[in-house]
Amino acid sequence: MFFSTLLFGLVLGGTYALVALGLTLQYGISRIMNLAYGDLLIAAAFLTMLGFTSYSVLPPIAMLLIVPLGFVFSYLLYLFVLRPLVRRAENRAALEIDSILATFGLLFVMQGVMLLIFGGNIFGYSWLDNAVDLFGVRIATNRLLALALAILLALGLYLVVTRTRLGLALQAVANRPESAPLVGINVEQVAAYAFALGGAMAAAGGVAFSMIQTFTATSGTALTLKALVIVIMGGVGNLPGALMAGFALGITETFVAAFIDPGLTLAATYGIFLLVLLIRPNGLFGKAAG
Amino acid sequence: MSMLEVKGLAVRYGRHEALHEVSINVAEGETVVILGANGAGKTSLMNAIAGRVSPFSGSIRFLGEEIDDQPSHDRVEAGIALVPEGRGIFPGLSVRDNLKLGGYPKRARENAGSTMERVLTLFPRLAERLDQLAGTMSGGEQQMVAIGRAVMSAPKLLMLDEPSLGLAPIVTQQLFGDLERVRQAGTSMLVVEQNVRAGLKLADRGYLLTAGRIVREAAAADLQGDPDVSRAFLGGLEDAVH
DSSP states (O other), X not given: OHHHHHHHHHHHHHHHHHHHHHXXXXXXXXXXXXXXXXXXXXXXXXXXXXXXXXXXXXXHHHHHHHHHHHHHXXXXXXXXXXXXXXXXXXXXXXXXXXXXXXXXXXXXXXXXXXXXXXXSOOBOOOSSOOEEEETTEEEEHXXXXXXXXXXXXXXXXXXXXXXXXXXXXXXXHHHOTTTGGGGTOOHHHHHHHHHHHHHHHHHHHHHHHHHHOOBOTTTHHHHHHHHHHHHHHHXXXXXXXXXXXXXXXXXXXXXXXXXXXXXXXXXXXHHHHHHHHHHOTTOSSOOSOO | OEEEEEEXXXXXXXXXXXEEEEEEEEETTOEEEEEOOTTSSHHHHHHHHHTSSOOSEEEEEETTEEOTTSOHHHHHHHTEEEEOTTOOOOTTSBHHHHHHHHTXXXXXXXXXXXXXXXXXXXXXXXXXTTTSBGGGSOHHHHHHHHHHHHHHTOOXXXXXXXXXXXXXXXXXXXXXHHHHHHHHTTOEEEEEESOHXXXXXXXSEEEEEETTEEEEEEEHHHHTTOHHHHHHHHHHHHHHOO
């Protein structure tokens, strides 16, 4: 029972981590609090479902198309909707308020479009839901695949951030945006890439999510909130922090559901969140200042 | 031809005029020091050249090209590197990453490896601490990181804003020894300094900036012990209180 719960927790945590990685890129580096983040994820989930049920495109194959789509969509969104806000914002607080308002509007547009197309039902599809035996635990193949995809994508992002020129620029902007132009970094350009990369992670998260969960046209809001909780727990802009916090939350939720009461998972999530805010406001892995 | 040519530069913050009709130039291979008391406008001048503040009027030419409309990151690409007051390093990144970021401009990438070697020879202390977070180092070491990072961009013009600020006298002495070696390597430099003696010792030529105006220009040797210079610093103290 313990081991199977841990395994389920890892699967859930992997998706959470993936989702939070994208949001921490957008919030920590582009300085955009994107309230429509979860809706992009759900849009990707719908696309995956549509591809699978109507055109028999397997989800991992669909991912190859949907992830670049998420990147391009988010890049254009930044360029045409958010960059004007960045340019006119006098300080970080002003940008935060403007971006929250703008993406709050976007959230309703996206949910409206999805409601219009799909209606208010619960959706999902079954693919590879046969159980396999792993160390004595019976677990659905699609869950293992979702975990593997999450780990693979997180690893890929880690390599991009630590091994590439863009990654170094991302780290510089996350650490001290005002110092980045001193070394020739075009902060606006890097912010656009970070936002787009975050959108790509959301799309990837959506594909993985659709493989293991059912969803509705309005599921995005809860996902945004959960991702935000993880981002703050991990420390805003802190990628390893988001990864660890994502897994921690997934494992906590499954343990609370298995050993205490499934109805308490949300309460547990926000309980931990409150505790972190009170004791470590910069996140579990955040630095004291700077 | 001058490498850097600033003509009739004015910088205003609201109604306060920080710089008034300032004209200076720096020739290829030359080291120029700007002397002036607190509040004389030295930092405004550096920031205007680096593109961190927009001038109210006047023009800035670098290598014969007008750069007034270029954003600051493009000026770095063109060959101007600024070590600002307060250093502007990335405290949360390692010394290695700070230096690597110095080599971010396209122009600097090709020889990044050999430039890194040069920087580490110049500042052996940094070589021992490549993996340390830059923010956890002492003030003098952070200044080394900032200068090393600027050198990494293979600048044609290296600008330093108050490099000795907050450093112990012995550390300042060491730092100016290091800068002397950068100068000998042929890099043009524009240095703002309150430490008049150290600044004049390093420079070929100097300008005296008082209350936003250039009041004197002379060879560094001629400015040493000049009564105008000492008076400017005493007068500057009054100007500093806006």
